[in-house]
Amino acid sequence: MGVSGCGKSTVGGQLAGLLGAEFIEGDALHPPRNVALMAAGTPLTDADRAGWLAEIASRLGQAHRDGRGLVVSCSALKRSYRDLLRAPCPGLRFVHLHGAPAQLHARLQARSGHYMPASLLASQLATLEAPAADENALVFDITLPAHQISAAALAQLRDTTT
Numbered sequence: 001m002g003v004s005g006c007g008k009s010t011v012g013g014q015l016a017g018l019l020g021a022e023f024i025e026g027d028a029l030h031p032p033r034n035v036a037l038m039a040a041g042t043p044l045t046d047a048d049r050a051g052w053l054a055e056i057a058s059r060l061g062q063a064h065r066d067g068r069g070l071v072v073s074c075s076a077l078k079r080s081y082r083d084l085l086r087a088p089c090p091g092l093r094f095v096h097l098h099g100a101p102a103q104l105h106a107r108l109q110a111r112s113g114h115y116m117p118a119s120l121l122a123s124q125l126a127t128l129e130a131p132a133a134d135e136n137a138l139v140f141d142i143t144l145p146a147h148q149i150s151a152a153a154l155a156q157l158r159d160t161t162t
Contacts, residue, residue: 001076001131002094003124004116005107006097006142007149014150015095019157021069029055029117038113043123046080053084061088077127082135093160095153099142121159136160 002008010023016023030052034044056074063070075092076082086092102120108118131137138156140149 001074001082001094001137002097003075003077003104003128004121005104005111005118006099007146008075008097009106010150011140011153012071012073012096012148014146015153016069016071017081018150018154019069019071021071022063023063024056024070024072026056026072026074029059030143035115038115038120041117041119043120046078049081052129053081057085057088060085060092064089064092069122073097077124078129079132079135082131093157094135094137094138095149096137097142097149098130098139101125102107 001132009027012025013023015021030038034048034052037044037048053074056072060072074085076085082094104125105118106119108116108121131139138153140152142149144152
């Protein structure tokens with residue numbers, strides 16, 4: 001979880017590989033209307049995100065019921081969003097990737113082929129509610145290389161499940 005440009009897809013894909021779990025790119029689940037809004041530089045509202053979050057929650061719930069691992073990249077900017085995702089999947093853990101706004105902006109500027117413009121970073125940072133201590137999230141600074149974050153997240157996840 002985290003704002004655009006923090007490395008959710010890269011770290012999520014790596015972590016899924018290390019866990020032997022399926023990976024879902026949360027951005028691919030946005031409905032066309034949301035993609036069009038973001039591409040036009042319009043921040044999403046809670047109402048815009050509702051269906052998208054419900055779809056992710058549904059997939060997490062199904063994986064939980066099936067007893068299979070699943071890693072999903074998802075901004076999950078607010079606690080209420082994370083609570084919605086946790087509801088069908090007890091024990092869901094979040095890996096929060098965070099970094100300095102200048103570093104995030106530079107990453108977004110260098111990225112190609114994605115609909116999310118760098119101009120929306122400020123609105124995402126304003127919306128972001130960092131996970132509280134009771135959410136038991138794993139938190140990593142994006143100054144670390146993605147492979148180090150993935151390995152550390154795996155180690156911490158294993159420490160808490162044994």
